[in-house]
Amino acid sequence: xEAIWEQVKVVVRQNMPAHSYRMWIEPVxxxxxxxxxxxxxxPNQFYKKRILDxxxxxxxxxxxxTAGRPLKLRxxxxxxxxxxxxxxxxxxxxxxxxxxxxxYTGRILRRxxxxxxxxxxxxxxFAYSAALALASTRRTQxxxxxxxxxxxxxxxxxxxxxxxxxxxxxxxxxxxxxTAEDFANEMIAAFQNNTITAFKEKYRNNCDVLLIEDVxxxxxxxxxxxxxxxxxxxxxxxxxxxIFSSCYLPGDIPKLHEKLQSRLACGIISTIDPPNFQTRxxxxxxxxxxxxxxxxxxxxxxxxxxLSENVRQLESGLIGVAAKSALLGSEINLDLAESVVKNFVxxxxxxxxxxxxxxxxxxxxxxxxxxxxRSRKQRIVRPRQVAIYLxxxxxxxxxxxxxxxxxxxxxxxxxxxxxxxxGIKNDMPLQKHVEFISRKLENGDY
Numbered sequence: 001x002e003a004i005w006e007q008v009k010v011v012v013r014q015n016m017p018a019h020s021y022r023m024w025i026e027p028v029x030x031x032x033x034x035x036x037x038x039x040x041x042x043p044n045q046f047y048k049k050r051i052l053d054x055x056x057x058x059x060x061x062x063x064x065x066t067a068g069r070p071l072k073l074r075x076x077x078x079x080x081x082x083x084x085x086x087x088x089x090x091x092x093x094x095x096x097x098x099x100x101x102x103x104y105t106g107r108i109l110r111r112x113x114x115x116x117x118x119x120x121x122x123x124x125x126f127a128y129s130a131a132l133a134l135a136s137t138r139r140t141q142x143x144x145x146x147x148x149x150x151x152x153x154x155x156x157x158x159x160x161x162x163x164x165x166x167x168x169x170x171x172x173x174x175x176x177x178x179t180a181e182d183f184a185n186e187m188i189a190a191f192q193n194n195t196i197t198a199f200k201e202k203y204r205n206n207c208d209v210l211l212i213e214d215v216x217x218x219x220x221x222x223x224x225x226x227x228x229x230x231x232x233x234x235x236x237x238x239x240x241x242x243i244f245s246s247c248y249l250p251g252d253i254p255k256l257h258e259k260l261q262s263r264l265a266c267g268i269i270s271t272i273d274p275p276n277f278q279t280r281x282x283x284x285x286x287x288x289x290x291x292x293x294x295x296x297x298x299x300x301x302x303x304x305x306x307l308s309e310n311v312r313q314l315e316s317g318l319i320g321v322a323a324k325s326a327l328l329g330s331e332i333n334l335d336l337a338e339s340v341v342k343n344f345v346x347x348x349x350x351x352x353x354x355x356x357x358x359x360x361x362x363x364x365x366x367x368x369x370x371x372x373x374r375s376r377k378q379r380i381v382r383p384r385q386v387a388i389y390l391x392x393x394x395x396x397x398x399x400x401x402x403x404x405x406x407x408x409x410x411x412x413x414x415x416x417x418x419x420x421x422x423g424i425k426n427d428m429p430l431q432k433h434v435e436f437i438s439r440k441l442e443n444g445d446y
Contacts, residue, residue: 005030011062037072106178113160123273135165144267152312155245180217204234220255280304351394389420
């Protein structure tokens with residue numbers, strides 16, 4: 001069976017990215033088994049779940065093709081946990097008794113901020129791929145990554161997932177996870193305590209992976225910017241990995257020295273957009289599954305429709321619904337979800353649906369009667385979709401009420417919102433139209 005497994009690996013290797021193969025398939029071992037199949041030993045539960053979720057079908061197909069007959073494929077976790085070092089990771093020294101090495105410095109990585117807990121979709125697919133590639137390979141052509149997104153959309157999750165992934169394969173790597181504010185405060189304390197030499201040594205020579213969040217915090221902090229730029233120079237020269245995150249592009253951060261700006265911009269800049277409706281549903285289901293929450297489909301749909309600001313708001317809504325259900329001893333249903341959501345959804349500016357209709361009619365040169373008609377003409381459909389999208393963005397009205405205002409069902413309103421969300425991302429003219437109308441509404445120019 002070992003020979004068959006080696007042939008299976010050859011087949012699988014040809015049909016998947018090299019870094020994925022090295023990380024997830026190479027460490028798996030074959031255990032002798034009955035003639036009806038084989039059992040593969042995974043290093044730990046994390047590996048087993050990853051293979052089940054992403055590679056099981058490919059492995060089963062390759063096994064049947066190689067063996068020439070159907071064989072059962074089983075996964076098990078090795079009795080003794082294995083320390084896995086990727087092919088391109090430096091060999092690890094055998095552990096000495098009673099000696100424990102700290103695996104990272106700085107803030108503690110959140111246990112659930114791993115790649116397998118991250119929901120991948122169109123809004124974050126490139127960022128996910130770039131982060132996983134950087135984490136999986138010891139030496140790459142690009143050792144820096146800049147994650148860009150608004151607050152609460154997943155940049156901290158991906159940043160910490162890189163740290164977890166590297167430590168799972170190379171426990172001896174010195175992974176430092178900090179915020180820009182942490183860095184500034186630590187530098188100030190080093191000057192005050194006359195330990196600046198030790199501070200420089202720590203970050204320039206004793207760090208293998210630097211995860212630094214919210215770099216826009218350094219705006220206007222001249223001395224800290226100079227020190228960080230010098231630190232980054234040392235890390236780049238040593239071919240170390242650096243992951244930045246921010247709500248702003250390097251060039252948009254005010255009062256930022258050109259030298260530091262160029263260092264921040266020299267890696268891959270990857271944007272994480274807000275999740276669309278379908279992605280929000282997937283995120284809610286993923287979080288619910290991880291926490292053991294059981295909810296009806298209509299509750300997931302409702303929360304995804306109402307909580308559209310960011311992932312953090314989604315999590316708050318989900319936890320709020322589960323907590324209220326547990327405290328009251330009542331089942332989770334749509335009424336309970338509505339009672340939770342209304343308590344913490346941020347209040348929109350007092351822009352009414354009528355005001356939105358007025359601006360849309362004027363901008364697109366359609367009448368109010370046409371806007372709410374059953375017409376499917378493109379010159380009517382597009383303005384109606386934009387109006388529904390803006391009504392969801394700027395008012396506190398539930399989706400059912402928004403749909404009714406435009407003589408549409410709830411599902412049609414959801415479809416309109418999804419269409420405009422996707423269009424804003426891929427259609428530059430539509431993006432400009434929506435931005436222009438949004439400014440009109442926010443300025444009260446209607």
